[in-house]
Amino acid sequence: MLEGILLTIATAATPLLIAAVGELVVERSGVLNLGVEGMMVMGAVTGFGVALATGSPWLGVLAAIIVGALFSLLFGFLTLTLVTNQVATGLALTLLGLGLAGMLGESFVGLPGVKMIYIYIPGLTDLPLVGKLFFGQDPLFYVSILLTAGVAYFLFKTRAGLTLRSVGDNHASAHALGIKVIGIRYMAVMFGGACAGLAGAYLSLVYTPQWNENMTAGRGWIALALVVFASWRPWRVLAGAYLFGAVSIGQLHAQALGIGVPSQLLSSLPYLATVVVLVLISRNRRLTMVNTPASLGRPFVPDR
Amino acid sequence: MKKTILSLAAAAAVMSFGTVAAEAKVKACWIYVGPIGDFGYSYQHHQGLLEAKAKFGDELETAYLESVPEGADAERAIERFARSGCNIIFATSFGYMDPLNKVAGKFPDVKFEHATGYKREHPNVATYNSKFHEGRYVQGVIAAKESKAGVAGYIASFPIPEVVMGINAFMLGAQSVNPDFKVKVVWANTWFDAGKEADAAKALIDQGVDIITQHTDSTAPMQVATERGIKAFGQASDMIKFGPTTQLTSIVDDWGPYYIERIQEVIDGTWKQSDVWGGMKEGHVVMAPYANMSDETKKLAEETEAKIKSGAFNPFTGPVTKQDGTEWLKAGEVAQDSVLLGLNFYVKGVDDKLPQ
Numbered sequence: 001m002l003e004g005i006l007l008t009i010a011t012a013a014t015p016l017l018i019a020a021v022g023e024l025v026v027e028r029s030g031v032l033n034l035g036v037e038g039m040m041v042m043g044a045v046t047g048f049g050v051a052l053a054t055g056s057p058w059l060g061v062l063a064a065i066i067v068g069a070l071f072s073l074l075f076g077f078l079t080l081t082l083v084t085n086q087v088a089t090g091l092a093l094t095l096l097g098l099g100l101a102g103m104l105g106e107s108f109v110g111l112p113g114v115k116m117i118y119i120y121i122p123g124l125t126d127l128p129l130v131g132k133l134f135f136g137q138d139p140l141f142y143v144s145i146l147l148t149a150g151v152a153y154f155l156f157k158t159r160a161g162l163t164l165r166s167v168g169d170n171h172a173s174a175h176a177l178g179i180k181v182i183g184i185r186y187m188a189v190m191f192g193g194a195c196a197g198l199a200g201a202y203l204s205l206v207y208t209p210q211w212n213e214n215m216t217a218g219r220g221w222i223a224l225a226l227v228v229f230a231s232w233r234p235w236r237v238l239a240g241a242y243l244f245g246a247v248s249i250g251q252l253h254a255q256a257l258g259i260g261v262p263s264q265l266l267s268s269l270p271y272l273a274t275v276v277v278l279v280l281i282s283r284n285r286r287l288t289m290v291n292t293p294a295s296l297g298r299p300f301v302p303d304r
Numbered sequence: 305m306k307k308t309i310l311s312l313a314a315a316a317a318v319m320s321f322g323t324v325a326a327e328a329k330v331k332a333c334w335i336y337v338g339p340i341g342d343f344g345y346s347y348q349h350h351q352g353l354l355e356a357k358a359k360f361g362d363e364l365e366t367a368y369l370e371s372v373p374e375g376a377d378a379e380r381a382i383e384r385f386a387r388s389g390c391n392i393i394f395a396t397s398f399g400y401m402d403p404l405n406k407v408a409g410k411f412p413d414v415k416f417e418h419a420t421g422y423k424r425e426h427p428n429v430a431t432y433n434s435k436f437h438e439g440r441y442v443q444g445v446i447a448a449k450e451s452k453a454g455v456a457g458y459i460a461s462f463p464i465p466e467v468v469m470g471i472n473a474f475m476l477g478a479q480s481v482n483p484d485f486k487v488k489v490v491w492a493n494t495w496f497d498a499g500k501e502a503d504a505a506k507a508l509i510d511q512g513v514d515i516i517t518q519h520t521d522s523t524a525p526m527q528v529a530t531e532r533g534i535k536a537f538g539q540a541s542d543m544i545k546f547g548p549t550t551q552l553t554s555i556v557d558d559w560g561p562y563y564i565e566r567i568q569e570v571i572d573g574t575w576k577q578s579d580v581w582g583g584m585k586e587g588h589v590v591m592a593p594y595a596n597m598s599d600e601t602k603k604l605a606e607e608t609e610a611k612i613k614s615g616a617f618n619p620f621t622g623p624v625t626k627q628d629g630t631e632w633l634k635a636g637e638v639a640q641d642s643v644l645l646g647l648n649f650y651v652k653g654v655d656d657k658l659p660q
Binding site: 004102 | 370371457492500508523656
């Protein structure tokens with residue numbers, strides 16, 4: 001049973017992790033994109049449709065990544081080039097995404113989708129308890145871990161990562177140093193879009209291989225919260241996503257065991273846990289200040 | 305945050321509804337709790353809209369709003385419809401009850417129809433519902449016959465009478481075959497979240513159930529059951545495509561006949577307040593073809609269905625004991641509709657504490 005629980009937790013946490021790590025990079029560059037939910041649902045519908053048409057979930061994933069990035073480009077153009085309000089534009093992107101995906105996916109409703117094949121390594125996958133967990137999951141699970149490691153390395157161990165963070169912390173100084181603030185932010189936004197698209201494809205190709213309208217069901221918002229929860233640190237995003245997943249799955253098991261705690265309370269536990277951790281984190285003001293991108297959400301207009 | 309977004313989404317949806325027919329005699333409007341693409345509950349209501357549209361053609365103008373959250377947002381959506389010239393409004397979820405009655409008081413000329421509720425505070429409010437529990441009783445019979453573990457998993461949405469009734473009917477059906485049958489209940493606290501429903505199904509299966517039934521609206525539990533090689537029941541629509549070797553049967557809601565009848569009454573000017581609760585007999589509740597079960601089970605299921613359909617048998621017929629061990633129905637006593645519609649307790653054998 002424990003193995004089953006752990007596998008379910010990993011499946012629940014993976015889409016949150018992928019989307020949140022993408023958004024983390026966006027926010028580290030100083031841009032707040034509230035359109036994660038919209039980009040995610042676009043990825044979900046694209047991934048489902050392309051996989052259905054071609055029979056290949058991998059092409060579906062690829063298409064979802066591309067569409068996610070292109071969709072975020074719209075946000076980038078509006079907020080970075082036309083300097084519109086980031087919060088309002090992000091919300092608009094979510095609404096547009098949900099509506100557009102619903103329209104595009106109309107003919108997919110009620111069709112069983114293509115499911116991504118799980119990894120199977122003879123010998124290793126059959127190991128008791130840890131076999132399936134480490135060597136027998138869906139390929140995107142491993143991608144999500146590598147993605148987290150890659151982003152952590154990029155942000156804190158490379159010059160390019162330092163440049164990106166400097167843009168997020170003080171865009172005026174970065175600009176004065178000759179760094180192309182807008183160009184870097186464009187790339188960050190597109191990376192976030194690609195991740196959100198991938199997370200969406202995870203939903204429609206691995207988690208629940210089907211297409212339903214609004215199938216993201218608020219996961220984009222959870223991902224956004226996780227970024228703050230993790231105080232903009234990649235490995236903490238991973239911890240947060242798995243904590244959230246563990247509490248979500250744990251409460252379902254608690255219910256099935258019939259322990260007699262009201263289900264409404266149990267259902268709210270993941271959110272309560274998030275709030276508690278946020279409060280604990282924000283108590284350490286210095287640490288929060290150090291990690292929060294200082295230019296987050298502030299528009300940048302170069303004064304040549 | 306999510307709530308705000310949903311209400312924004314609802315507002316955006318309001319701006320884009322409806323097609324305008326040239327000379328429509330009547331305008332009927334629907335409010336759905338989920339997306340019409342859920343392939344479950346809201347999808348079936350929308351099929352009813354389409355049936356009505358096909359029947360009346362240009363005489364009928366229709367509009368609908370999907371994914372309208374229950375509560376304060378619903379009030380705005382309903383009022384918006386009432387203002388925009390709808391003659392009859394079908395609000396299709398339990399949580400629209402209070403907002404609907406509030407709006408109905410302000411628009412006495414508009415007819416309001418509320419599905420699955422029980423409040424009719426104004427003469428222009430009618431309620432309608434289907435006796436889904438009749439189908440759930442049949443499912444219980446099948447589950448007890450087909451389960452080897454002797455325990456089924458039940459994915460529930462919210463602890464409202466409608467859902468509690470379904471759990472009880474399922475339990476009673478199962479107990480009619482195997483008195484020791486157990487049901488494990490997991491409340492998802494949502495009507496529609498494919499991922500969460502899949503997680504709930506996995507949790508139940510990990511805890512040893514070998515049949516899954518659901519009172520939430522997505523096809524995800526059916527897919528999980530297929531993956532894990534156990535059996536499951538569909539919900540609201542025929543989900544056989546999602547589990548060709550899994551689905552035992554499904555309760556299919558057919559709202560079309562009721563919608564056509566009520567719209568016709570508005571056209572004729574004969575609409576009156578009513579409380580319609582149709583079941584198998586009226587054709588509002590239809591069972592999807594029985595599949596993936598032994599011939600013996602199939603026969604018993606068909607017999608049970610026929611008995612309920614003919615009116616010879618009511619699933620809530622005594623003797624029935626409440627979960628706390630007190631007597632609810634004496635031998636041969638049939639539960640009153642008014643009690644059922646406010647049901648807030650379990651019958652004996654349900655392995656769960658009812659959230660209050």
